Amino acid sequence: MTSKEQVPLKENLWRDTGEGQRLMGSRCLNCGELFFPVKENGLCTQCQSKDLEEFVFSQRGTVYSCTCVMQRPPVYYHGDVPYAIGFVELPEGIRIETLFTDCDIEDVHVGMEVELVIEKLHEDTEGRDVMTYKFRPAN
Amino acid sequence: MKNGREVVIAGVGMTRFNSYDGKNAERPNKEYTDLGSEAILHALDDADMEWGEIEAAFCGSVYCGTASGHQTIEKIGMTGIPIVNVENACSSGSSAFRLAYQMIQAGLYDVVLAAGFEVMPRGFIKSTSWPEWQRYMGFNVQPASYAMQTVRYMQETGATEEDFARVTVKNRKNGALNPNARMQKPVTLQEVMESRMIAKPMRLLHACPLADGGTAVILSTRDRLKKDGGPVTVAASVLTSGTYGHIYGGGSVKFKKPDTIEISAQKAWAESGLGPEDMDVVQAYDTMSSGELWDLEKLGFCGKGEAPALLRDGHFDLDGKLPVNTDGGLMARGHPLGATALAQIIEIYLQLRGEAGPRQVPNAKAGLAHAMGAGPNSGIVILKR
Numbered sequence: 001m002t003s004k005e006q007v008p009l010k011e012n013l014w015r016d017t018g019e020g021q022r023l024m025g026s027r028c029l030n031c032g033e034l035f036f037p038v039k040e041n042g043l044c045t046q047c048q049s050k051d052l053e054e055f056v057f058s059q060r061g062t063v064y065s066c067t068c069v070m071q072r073p074p075v076y077y078h079g080d081v082p083y084a085i086g087f088v089e090l091p092e093g094i095r096i097e098t099l100f101t102d103c104d105i106e107d108v109h110v111g112m113e114v115e116l117v118i119e120k121l122h123e124d125t126e127g128r129d130v131m132t133y134k135f136r137p138a139n
Numbered sequence: 140m141k142n143g144r145e146v147v148i149a150g151v152g153m154t155r156f157n158s159y160d161g162k163n164a165e166r167p168n169k170e171y172t173d174l175g176s177e178a179i180l181h182a183l184d185d186a187d188m189e190w191g192e193i194e195a196a197f198c199g200s201v202y203c204g205t206a207s208g209h210q211t212i213e214k215i216g217m218t219g220i221p222i223v224n225v226e227n228a229c230s231s232g233s234s235a236f237r238l239a240y241q242m243i244q245a246g247l248y249d250v251v252l253a254a255g256f257e258v259m260p261r262g263f264i265k266s267t268s269w270p271e272w273q274r275y276m277g278f279n280v281q282p283a284s285y286a287m288q289t290v291r292y293m294q295e296t297g298a299t300e301e302d303f304a305r306v307t308v309k310n311r312k313n314g315a316l317n318p319n320a321r322m323q324k325p326v327t328l329q330e331v332m333e334s335r336m337i338a339k340p341m342r343l344l345h346a347c348p349l350a351d352g353g354t355a356v357i358l359s360t361r362d363r364l365k366k367d368g369g370p371v372t373v374a375a376s377v378l379t380s381g382t383y384g385h386i387y388g389g390g391s392v393k394f395k396k397p398d399t400i401e402i403s404a405q406k407a408w409a410e411s412g413l414g415p416e417d418m419d420v421v422q423a424y425d426t427m428s429s430g431e432l433w434d435l436e437k438l439g440f441c442g443k444g445e446a447p448a449l450l451r452d453g454h455f456d457l458d459g460k461l462p463v464n465t466d467g468g469l470m471a472r473g474h475p476l477g478a479t480a481l482a483q484i485i486e487i488y489l490q491l492r493g494e495a496g497p498r499q500v501p502n503a504k505a506g507l508a509h510a511m512g513a514g515p516n517s518g519i520v521i522l523k524r
Contacts, residue, residue, distance in 0.1 A: 010272040065294075067286035068339040069277060074260075077277035085276075085283060097278055106339075110294055121275065132276060 009121055009132040012038050020059055021118045023096065023133060027055040034094045060138055061090040063112040068105045078122050084108045088135050102136035113138040143244030147370040148522065149359040150186025151485045152178045156321045156352035156473040159258065171203045174353030174478075175211035175256030182252070182355035187365040190215055193357070194248040196222045197238045199231030199255040200477030211256060228268065229426065230378070230510045231255060232354060232480030233518030237376045239358045249360045255482075256353040257475035268513035281513070282346055285427040286338040292433055293340070296444030300340050304331035305450050306428035307344050310464050313457055314471020316498040319482075321350040321473030345428040350473025354481035356488075371491045374505070375411035375521040379403035380514055400437040400509075403517035407507070408439065411521045415439040418521075419503040420490045421461060422483040424511045425468040434509060435463065438519075457498060465490060465498045480510035480518055487522050 008014075014023050025036040030049035039045070042052055066086030077083075084105035087095040100108050101119055114135040121132040154174050161168030175198070183190060198208025208224045209217075227234040232255035239251035269279045278284075292298055308328055314320035326344060334344040364370055379402045397405070408414055421440065425431035432446040440461060441449055449455060455463040466472055466486040469479060487506035489495045505523040512518070 009275055013272075065287040065290045067283050067290065067341075068336075069280055069283050070336050070338065073274075073277055073280050076271075076274035076279065079277065083277055085278060086287060097273070097276075099276055110290060130275075 005128045006131050007124065007128050009130050010037070012040075014116070014118060014133050015056075017056060021116060021133075022059055023057040023116060025055045025057060025094070026052045028052055034092055036094060036096055057094070057096075058091050060113065060115045061088040061096070061135070063087070063108060063110055063114060064089040064095050065110060066100070066108045068108075088114055099132070099134045100136065101134040115139070144246055145361050146240050146243045146358055146373045147361050147364050148373065148488050149188060149250065149357040149364055150182045150184070150366060151356050151488050152181025152183070152185055153319055153354040153478070153482060153485055154178050154181075154352050155319045156350040156475055156478070156482070158321070159351045169258070169351065171200065171207060171256045171258045171351070171353070172211045172214050174258070174351060174475075175208075175254055175355075176214035176353070178256065178353030178355040178478075179211070179215060179252065179254055182357050185366070186357045188250070188357060191218060192250050192363075193218075193220060193252045194250050195220050195239070195242060196252040196254065197225055197235035198222065199225045199227070199235040199253070199480070200257055201226055201228060201231055202257060202260060202476065207256070208254065211254065227516050228512030228514055229474070229476050230480050230512030230516040230518040231477045232482070233376070233484065233508070233510045233520060234378055234480075234516070236356060236358070236481060236484060236520060237378050237518065239356075240373055240376045243358055243360060249363045251358050252355060253358065253481060254353070254355040255475075255478035255480065257477040258351045259349040259475055280338065282341050282427060283338040285430060286341045288433075289340060289427070289429040292429060296447070298429070298432065298444070298447045301328065301332065302432065302447035302450065303341075303345050303428040304328050306425060306431045307331045307470055309450070309456060310425060310431075310468040310470035313465055313498060314467025316496070317466045317472065320467045320471045321348055322467070322471045341427055341429070347426050347469035347474045350475050352473070352475040352478045352482070354478040354485060356481055356484060368492060369524060371488055371522050371524060373520065374413060374523045375407045375519065377403050377406040377410060378516060378518045379406065380516045398437070399515045399517045400434065400511070403519050404438045407519040407521055411523070413505060413521060413523070417505050418461065418507050420465060420487060420500050420506040421463045422466075422468065422486050422506070422508040423463050424483075424509045425464055425470050426474060426511070428470065430511075431463065431468070438507065438509065457500070462500050465495065465500060480508075480512075483508035483510050484520050484522070487520070491522055491524050
């Protein structure tokens with residue numbers, strides 16, 4: 001049985017580094033600021049330097065804040081409702097907005113240890129699985 | 140005021156904020172052009188001015204489409220004056236106000252109109268203030284963004300869901316005294332705490348209701364003022380947009396200090412030469428109830444984490460030391476995006492004129508009106524007698 005065709009929600013959000021999937025971003029070599037996702041125009045939005053390098057983020061972090069959305073947004077999102085979203089703080093000191101998965105959404109709480117996972121977001125109009133990053137409770 | 144002419148408010152007008160969907164006699168079917176033009180006509184009456192005296196118009200709206208100010212003014216009469224449409228999310232009205240203020244201050248015109256109007260789409264606001272891929276992730280939900288800020292506020296200050304419910308109770312109580320409010324019935328703490336969850340820990344009654352409505356403010360030089368009773372002067376009108384590291388930045392969030400609200404407050408106090416201790420009445424930004432509490436703290440009316448206890452002690456009540464959202468705020472008045480920020484300013488004006496009826500704060504001499512907007516934007520206006 002062939003698996004369904006998969007497409008990323010957006011190119012270059014994550015990559016298989018050989019040590020698992022990791023979120024990708026940019027680091028400014030002038031001011032040291034980190035960005036997620038990759039700055040596609042190559043410009044630091046803190047100091048406007050053009051001296052950026054690619055950066056690979058840690059796979060684990062802790063929940064900085066979270067909520068459960070109980071009502072379906074009017075457009076775009078068409079996953080399960082209710083759903084949990086929040087900010088995950090990575091050891092590098094950056095906070096990533098994310099969906100949570102593989103848990104009871106009511107259990108997501110500030111300080112919880114979580115890890116990155118690449119998962120289906122929804123099916124597109126051509127029947128392909130649109131993939132995205134999410135975080136789940138760390139093992 | 141920096142090297143400019145004094146600007147005063149010549150007159151104000153607004154419609155009742157309501158759902159104008161034709162469901163019953165109280166809420167006939169109305170277009171934004173009806174609501175906007177009605178508000179402008181009320182403001183002309185209030186200012187005792189003729190339409191021909193208006194030299195320029197800035198019109199705030201978010202969902203009304205192109206040339207919405209032109210279509211609204213078409214209902215009153217096109218006179219060849221410049222009409223500029225201003226979309227700046229929920230701070231569109233205060234952005235239009237600021238443009239009108241600057242034109243007079245700079246000496247380009249003597250009498251300028253700032254208007255705001257909206258007929259709202261129903262349900263969650265379809266905010267496009269996020270990159271498209273983030274909307275597919277379900278991040279473009281304003282109550283959820285507020286909920287995540289609220290969770291942090293609770294962590295850092297010990298504030299509780301009940302504290303936020305008290306904001307709703309206070310504002311709905313004030314709104315019961317405001318004939319222009321969408322919600323004119325008070326609610327109990329229990330009703331708020333038992334309302335359905337929309338984005339944990341925010342419940343339905345922690346969120347302001349949407350509404351349709353129109354607002355208008357006529358600004359002028361002091362010598363063009365016709366209404367008697369002494370001038371109400373614009374002491375400051377500032378706008379801070381998009382400080383680095385905010386929530387709409389796409390992917391990562393810094394929450395850097397000072398934030399957008401704090402920077403705009405610093406500018407407003409510097410521009411006015413006044414301080415929080417000089418304010419007799421405040422319109423804080425309560426699109427979600429928790430926001431009113433940290434807004435009061437960031438504007439400088441109390442220290443971080445102190446607003447919940449002050450609220451419990453009645454400090455922000457109509458008869459308290461610093462009445463906040465005397466007209467019911469967004470929570471009772473309802474939220475027509477383009478019209479809201481001017482309604483905040485109008486309430487301060489009415490209070491300073493002594494025209495606020497049963498919700499009048501005695502001897503109010505100065506007040507502050509705040510409106511936030513996606514982007515982010517933070518617009519502050521300070522008025523004084």
